[in-house]
Amino acid sequence: MKKVFHSFLIPLVIVSGLWSSCKVTSPYSKPAISSAPAYRDGNLSDTTNMTGLKWSAVFTDTILNHLILQGLQANFDLKIAIERINEAKANLRMSKAAFLPEVNTNVSVKQSKLAYPQSFGIFDNSTQYDFGITTAWEIDVWGKLSSVKRASLAELLASDAAKRAIQTQLIANIANYYYDLLTLDEQLAVTQKTALNRKADAEAIQLLFESSVLNGVAVVQSEANYYEADLAIPDIEQKIKETEHALSVLLARAPGKIERTSLHQQKLNYDLKPGIPAQLLANRPDVQQAEYVFRAAFERTNVAKTNFYPALTITAAGGFSSLTLKEWINSAGLFANIAGGLTQPIFNRGINKAKLTTAQSQQNQALYNFELSLLKASQEVSDALAVYQSATQKADKRQKQLSALTKAVSFNKELLNYSKNTNYTDVLTAEQNLLTAELKGINDQSQKLHAVVNLYRALGGGWK
Known part of the structure; x- marks a missing residue:
């Protein structure tokens, strides 16, 4: 029995060794990444080390940090991503088991x-x-099982990267919704204050009309001016509730009120500058996911090649x-x-050729998707930096504008009390310009906060 076994096994091992020396599959090589700056007009800079910071160090608002922690623990998209990782782990175990004999x-x-x-x-x-x-x-003479195992490993890594990408997006979404609420709160406060002021103005205009200082047109215009501001309040309150509901869903809880601080309490600790090298964008989880998907597709192409050889x-x-x-x-x-x-496959209706063509096409698609993910990452970084720079440049000028418009409103109101020749339209125009400038000033501050959040996410921060 032993002689028969040895006489059979030894030639088989020799033949297997000869076959294994004939390489069918190709070794994987990572796609090249450009070293050019990702920002359109930027030079290399070391001011982007915020990528390596934990999210709790980037956001200084304790209530916001508490909300982010709740989201990371309860968000359903994140839970689904974790289950996909478990699924990929099971597939990897199956691919490893294929190397063992079936008994x-x-x-x-x-x-x-x-x-x-x-x-x-x-x-x-x-x-x-x-x-x-x-x-x-x-x-595994031709490396088929090895390629299947490497493809399963790449799919596991892609699932893990997808989970980290969802986490970074979740943190950014929670922070952005939170800042939206602070912005809306500030807009509501300004609008309510404006409505109260215009109501007082309307009452004052009525007294001036009764004193024959102003005509009836001014009375009607002042009332319309008050109602315009007062009618804007329900719209803002509706947006606040909708934003609270959206944030509640991210936190996996029923729609309800969200506790928060104020816009003026937010602090920015980073001086963001352009010049993000493209290599840094490779740290983004979604870019890593795209690269792992390409790697898995590459190995699946290797598997398709082995189908032409005897098993x-x-x-x-x-x-x-x-x-x-x-x-x-x-x-x-x-x-x-x-x-x-x-x-040895001899005739199988061209199925193996079709499988190889399909695998190669999927590999090319994955490569293009990887390259596209880098371009999108570059765009998001550029957009965030541009928004931040624009909001910063407008800050000083906006304060000067608000100061001038406040004086214009005050001066025009004073003239109404002492001159019959003063046109109330001038007061209306000045008040409307002041309200518009105040709301834009709030948006400027909000844009800076959103720019920091979006740049942090665009650089792949938030998954640590």
């Missing part, structure tokens, strides 16, 4: 009625007891067989066999 056991009892001796029509009952173990082992399989079986139960498991009923086989 099965069987126990059977067979009852037969046989003609004995043959042709005489005399029947004899026969019972056969069998117990055996079978095994089958596919030898080598070793099978073996052994066990006991007997016609009587008491002699079932003994040396007399022992049997064993081993066999090796080659399966």
